[in-house]
Amino acid sequence: MPYMLHFFLFIAFPVVFSIVLTFHKWNIIAPMQYTGLANYIHLFNDAFFWKSLGNTLIFLAIHIPLQIIVALFLAEVLNQKIKFRGFFRAAFFLPVIVSGVVVTILWQQLYGFDTGLFNRILTSVGFSKIGWLTDPSWAMPSIAIMATWKNVGLYIILFLVGLQTVPAHYYEAAELEGANHMQKFFNITLPMINPTIFMVVILSTISGFSLFIEPYVMTGGGPLNSTLSAVLYIYKQGFFYYHMGYSATLGLFFALLILAVVAIQKKFIEKEQ
C-alpha cells in the first residue's frame, strides 16, 4: 500500500499530468488553456531546442569515449598490485560523492582565463591561454572533461569488478604462448569485459543526457549557446519563462529520445552477447 501511494503520487500522477500539460499553455498562475498540438509544432520549429540537443550530443560524443578510456586505464592500473592501492581507489571515487555544484565552482576557478591553474600551466610551458569557458569551441569540451573527472570513480569501480571476473588462467595460458601485455589486454581483457563496457556506455549515456548542473552554474548555457544542454533548455522554458506546457512537451520528447537510444543500445548488447 505505501508503495502504491508513492507510485501514484510521485510517478504516475506527474507523468500523466505532464502528458496532459503538453496539450496546454500554462504559466502556473493563470488557468490552463487548451492549445492542441501547438506545443509539438513549436518543438519541431524551435531552433534553440535543436541546438541544445546538438550540444548534448556533442557532449556525449566527447564524454562517453573519454570516460571509458580514462576509467578503463585507471581500473587496469588499480587492478595491479601497486602500493597504496586502497588509497588510490578511494581517492578516485571521492569526486563522485562531492556535490556537483561544489565541483563546478572549483573547476570554474581552474578554468579561469587569467588566474586559472590550467592556463598558468599552459603559459609556463610556452603555450597560449585557452578561453576554456569563454571560447564557444572550447566550452563544451571543457565541461565534458570536468564531468569525466567527476564521474570517473564510479566507472573505475565497475571496470574493476569486470576485470576481477576475468579468470586468471586465461592470462597464464597467454603468457605461456608468449603474449605481451598489449596482446593480453586486447585479446583477453577487452572481450571478457564487454558486458561491463556496454553497461558503462548505457549509464554514461543516460547521465550524459541529463547534463544540467555544469552548464547552469558555469556558463548559463553560453557562450553563444554552445553549452545550452537539452535539460537546461527545458528547465529555462519551465522555470525562467513559466512555459509549463511547452517545457513538458520538450521533456516528453526528450524522455522518448533517451528511451529510444537506450533501447537501441540494449538491442546491440543482446546481439553482441
Add this chain to the structure above:
Amino acid sequence: MLLSLSCGGKSERNNNNLVYWSSNNQQEIEFAREVVNDWNKKNPDKKVTFQPVPEGQSSEEIILAAVVGKTTPDIYSNMWEGDVEDYAKAGVLVALDTLKGFKDFLYSRCDSAVIKEVTSPDGHIYQVPWKINPIMMMYNKNEIKNLGYENPPQDYSQFLDASKKFKKDLNGDGYVDQWFGYSEVLVTWWQRLFDFYPLYIAASNGAPLIENNKAAFDNKYGIEVFKFLQTLYQKNYFAKERLSVRQDVFLAGIIATRFTGPWEISHADKFKPAGLEYGFTHMPVPDDHKGPVYTYCDPKNLVIFKTCPDAQRAWDFVKFMTSKQNDLKLIEITNQLPRRKNLETDPLFVNYLKDKPKMMAFANQAKYVKGTDPYSNLTEVFDIISQEYEACVIYGKKTPEEALKEAAKQVNLLYLK
C-alpha cells in the same frame, strides 16, 4: 516547496491578524520588524503579523509557489515591478486604485511619470512604488586621478579614452589583466538590468523597451548603447572572463569602474583597502546627450494579494509603512531609497543624507530614474535581448543594427502570441 507553503501559509494568521512578508535580508527584516511593532502598538485592534519571505532560491520563486498554493501573504513588500503585470493578469492582486484614499496618497507620493510607469494597460494600479536602488557608475577616485582626470568619465568618448589609458598587462605575459570596468558576461536575462538597460535608459532619457505591445528598443539609442558596449569588449577594455568568481575586483584595483547600486556602499566601506577612495556618478551617455541622465532603479514595490480578507485594512498598514518617517527609517536601516518625489530636497531626508555624500549621490539620481514597462513577459524580453547582446556585444558576431533588429522581431512575435 509548494507542499510546505500549502501546509504552512494559513497557520500564520492569528486572531484575524493580517500577514505581511518582507524581503529576507537582515536589514529589511529589522526594518519590517520595527514598522510592524510600531503599527501594532498604535493599532491593537488591527494587528499585523510579520515574517520574512520563506527561504528559497529566490523570493520570486517563493511568491510564485505561494500564489499556486493559494498561501500568499496579505501584503508583500518586495515585488519586482517587472513581475507585477504577470500577477495582475492572473487576477491574484488587488487593484489598489479601487481602495479608499489610494489615489490621493499616490499623487502626494509620486510624480506623474512614476504613476504612468506603475499603471497597468487595463488602467488599474496594482502596486505601491516603495523602494529603489538606482544603478550608477561607481569609480575609483585614486585611479581616475592617476589617469590625469579631474572628474570621472561622463560620456562614451571620455569613458573609452579613460579605458584605453587604464587597460594594462600587469605581469607582461601578453594578456590584459587590468580593465577599466566589468559587467557580468553571463547570458542570464537579469544581468542586462545592470548594463544594457540602465545605459539604454540613460541614452534615451528613459524611453520604453516595450510600447503598445511592440519592441521599442530598436532605435538609435539602443544601437548607440550596443556599439559602445561592443567597443569595450572588442578593445578589451572590459574583460570577457568571469571576474565575479574572484575576489572583489573593484576593491582589488583590477577594475576602476562598476555599474552598481547603493548596496555597494556598506560592502565597500567594510572591505576596501586603506587609502582607496571611491565615488558614484551617473551612467555614461552618448557624446551628444542632452538633459538630465536617467537610469534604471531596480524598483521593488508593495502589493496586496486577493487572498487578503480585508484589503482596506491592509491598505491602511501599507500607507503607514510608506509614511515619511518610515521611509526615513528605510534609508537609515537598509541603505535603500524610498520611491517618493522631492527626496533630495525634503528637509527630513536631506538632514539625514547631508553627511553621507555617497547616499546623497543616489538620492539626487532618484529624481531621474525609471523602472520597467508595465507589460507581461519581461523575463523573456530581457532574455531575447541578452541572447543578441551576447552575440553582438561580447562576441562581435553581429552588428548592433542586426542584433537589435533580430531582438525586436522576436519580441514582437512574443507579444503577438
